Amino acid sequence: xxxxxxxxxxxxxxxxxxxxxxxxxxxxxxxxxxxxxxxxxxxxxxxxxxxxxxxxxxxxxxxxxxxxxxxxxxxxxxxxxxxxxxxxxxxxxxxxxxxxxxxxxxxxxxxxxxxxxxxxxxxxxxxxxxxxxxxxxxxxxxxxxxxxxxxxxxxxxxxxxxxxxxxxxxxxxxxxxxxxxxxxxxxxxxxxxxxxxxxxxxxxxxxxxxxxxxxxxxxxxxx
Numbered sequence: 421x422x423x424x425x426x427x428x429x430x431x432x433x434x435x436x437x438x439x440x441x442x443x444x445x446x447x448x449x450x451x452x453x454x455x456x457x458x459x460x461x462x463x464x465x466x467x468x469x470x471x472x473x474x475x476x477x478x479x480x481x482x483x484x485x486x487x488x489x490x491x492x493x494x495x496x497x498x499x500x501x502x503x504x505x506x507x508x509x510x511x512x513x514x515x516x517x518x519x520x521x522x523x524x525x526x527x528x529x530x531x532x533x534x535x536x537x538x539x540x541x542x543x544x545x546x547x548x549x550x551x552x553x554x555x556x557x558x559x560x561x562x563x564x565x566x567x568x569x570x571x572x573x574x575x576x577x578x579x580x581x582x583x584x585x586x587x588x589x590x591x592x593x594x595x596x597x598x599x600x601x602x603x604x605x606x607x608x609x610x611x612x613x614x615x616x617x618x619x620x621x622x623x624x625x626x627x628x629x630x631x632x633x634x635x636x637x638x639x640x641x642x643x
Contacts, residue, residue, distance in 0.1 A: 426453075428452075428453055428454050428455040429453060429454050429455065429476050429477060429541060429542065429545050430454075430455045430456075430457040430473075430474075430475040430476045430477070431448050431454055431455065431456055431457060431475060431476070431477050431478075431479065431541060432457045432458050432459065432460075432466070432469065432470055432473060432475040432477070432478040432479065432502070433445065433456075433458075433459045433460075433478075433479045434459065434460040434461070434462070434463060434465070434466035434478065434479070434480045434481060434484065434489065434492060435459075435461070435479075435480075435481040435484065435507065436461050436462065436481065436484045436485055437481070438461075440530070441459050441461075444479070444537075445459060447534050447537070447538070451538060453542075454538070454541070457473050457475035458473050458475070461484070462484050462485055462486045462487055463480070463484050463486065463487030463488050463489055463491050463492030464486060464487040464492070466478065466480060466489075466492045466496070467487070467491075467492045467495040467496055467499075470492075470496050470500055470502050471495075471496070471499055471500055474500060474501070474502065475502055476502065476503065476545050477502065477503050477504075477505060477541050477544055477545055478493075478496055478502050478503070478504050478505070479505050479507055479541075480492050480493055480496075480504060480505070480506055480507065481506075481507050481508065482506055482507065482508040482515050482519070483508065489506055489507075489508075490506075490515070490518055490519060490522065493506065493519060493522050493523075493524055494522050497522055497523040497524070503525045503526075503544045503545060504519075504522075504523070504524040504525060504526075504544075505524065505525060505526035505527070505528060505540055505541065505544055505550065506519045506524050506526065506527045506528070507528055507529075507530055508527075508529065508530060509529065509530045509531075515527075516551075517631075520549075520627055520628075520630070520631045521628075521631060523625065523627060523628060524627065525544035525548075525549055525550065525625075525627050526540050526543070526544045526549060526550035526551060527550075527551050528540055528550070528551075543593075546595070547625075547626060548593060548595055548626060549590075549593060549626055549627040549630050550593070551593070578620050578621075579617065579620060579621075582603075582613065583613055583616065583617050583620075584638065585603060586599055586603070586610065586613045586614065586617065587617060587629060587632075587633050587638060588633060588638050589602060589603075590614070590626050590629055590630060590633070591629070591630040591633035591634060591638065593630075596610045596611060596614070614626075617629065
């Protein structure tokens with residue numbers, strides 16, 4: 421490998437479906453730019469192996485025998501720097517909200533195409549959030565404010581309109597460069613706004629910020 425070539429993205433998979441693990445392993449082993457780091461059939465083993473292997477991204481099935489994916493995510497996110505994408509055949513709201521609140525960077529349904537899965541891993545590895553379109557729609561509906569006159573009163577007291585614009589774009593999955601282009605700002609200015617927002621709202625990362633934006637109803641206002 422030459423110095424100009426980026427390191428492949430190491431991926432770990434936890435799922436109790438042996439056939440799915442085999443298919444995903446083959447996908448990542450055969451796709452340039454990725455390295456399959458390991459696999460597990462339950463959440464406890466996944467948490468242990470991720471701590472040892474330190475992959476860049478862990479794909480975790482929500483529902484597994486014994487220790488499930490959400491508990492595994494809780495341990496992994498608390499103990500490692502690995503980014504987490506939750507996988508499930510169910511797009512139940514409580515799973516989505518809990519996973520994102522824990523700090524997961526993505527949530528995909530298992531019917532996602534191979535290209536969608538690879539894109540999701542690349543996206544979260546780059547520090548952005550990735551939600552399946554079906555999940556995004558349900559999440560937006562879940563957090564639609566019931567009393568519009570009380571929307572994000574707290575955030576309006578501490579955030580400028582420009583900071584609110586940046587938050588909305590982060591919640592829509594925009595990268596820093598895309599935010600800079602849309603708002604006609606420099607990349608460093610966008611980074612400065614994000615640092616201020618993280619400090620003011622005491623959030624961990626972009627995903628946590630997106631969850632706050634959904635809960636506050638920011639995405640239902642004009643851009």
